[in-house]
Amino acid sequence: MTSRRADAKSVERHLADVLTLLPVLDAETVEVTEADGRVLAADLSARWSLPGADVSSMDGYAVRVADVPGVLQVAGDVPAGGLPPAAVTAGVTLRVMTGAVLPAGTEAVVPVEDTDAGVTQVRVLAPTTAGAYVRRAGEDTVTGALVLPRGTTLRPAQLAAAVAVGHAQLAVTRRPRVLVVGTGSELVAPGVRPGPAQVPDSNSVGLAAAVRACGATAVRIGAVPDDPAALVAALDGAANEHRADVVVTSGGVSMGAFDVVKAALAPLGVRFDRVAMQPGMPQAWGRWRADGPAFLGLPGNPVSALVSFELFARPLLRNALGALARVPVLRVRTEAALRSPAGRRQLLRVVLQRTDSGGWLARGLGGTGSHLLTGLAVADALLVVPEETTEVAAGTELDALPLPGWAA
């Protein structure tokens, strides 16, 4: 056992192998209103400057600095969306609204709070300085400037910025199409009450959601029984029908007598490796057809399947999207002492609590068994215990990988 562990493949090596399976996919054009969560396929530059003109940052009066404090004639109003009807000259002001284009001759804006709010004549009570409450044209960005680099994931602020600088359509990377398949003769469809020897196919539902959380599209097909010929036929048929870029299976990759994925796909060239991690040691990867989709065969135990997805499938899909790496790692402190196996990177389910000093405390969720799915379901993150570490004292600082949606 010890020697078999010693020759296990490193997590980094396995990830590097998996990342070779797919290039960055082609670009397509989408409406900005439909682009939430997509990844920019090209640099996005400003088509015009922001702000487009010198504008007011307050409701107030456009003035010359030398005229205030004092009483000024109000030559008109500039509402947002309107152009100034007159210029600011000695002793003359215009009433301006937030965002309004400033009249020629404006040196500063006096907020309405610093005046008597007059309509035809106004008394300004306080002095001002040049540029006060003035937003200069191009202060945010200028025509032609890079606003968002390719690889940016479009979230609310990025979508708003894209529109503000003139883009109604965006070039984004095509979403990877992922086929998700559970394997095992014990599996029954979600919602079916399992017999004593049966298990609901929970992996394919969880994995399909994990695929979508990466910005890819998921197609789930019903579980395939432990019959190698049936598995190859099912994968060929569904991968073809759905034009899958990636096929993700769970189960059937280890040493069991009926490990269907191994029996079916090892002879076709898929690699079966033992990766130095827990959970999730057995991992399959490659292609079963030379010109076919990328293949990831994740282990069947429910925690192993989802943890393996986060470590390998997520980077594969984000890479295929051309997404700029944004590794969401937190530094956390362990609440209690713990032990970890030598030679394997352990990923422990933890709940995170904010501490008074502003850090994070990681509280373990009991067992490490890879079948303990409900613990994963209430976890915030996976605590990473490095390969060489076998004992961790309470209060030790370690990395933690937030689980999808944790920030929400």
Ligand code: AMP
């Ligand atoms: P296997 O690697 O196929 O031997 O599966 C390991 C364990 O994971 C077994 O207890 C399976 O019943 C369970 N398992 C496999 N596939 C799934 C699935 N799709 N959903 C839930 N549990 C599964």
Ligand code: MG
């Ligand atoms: Mg199985």
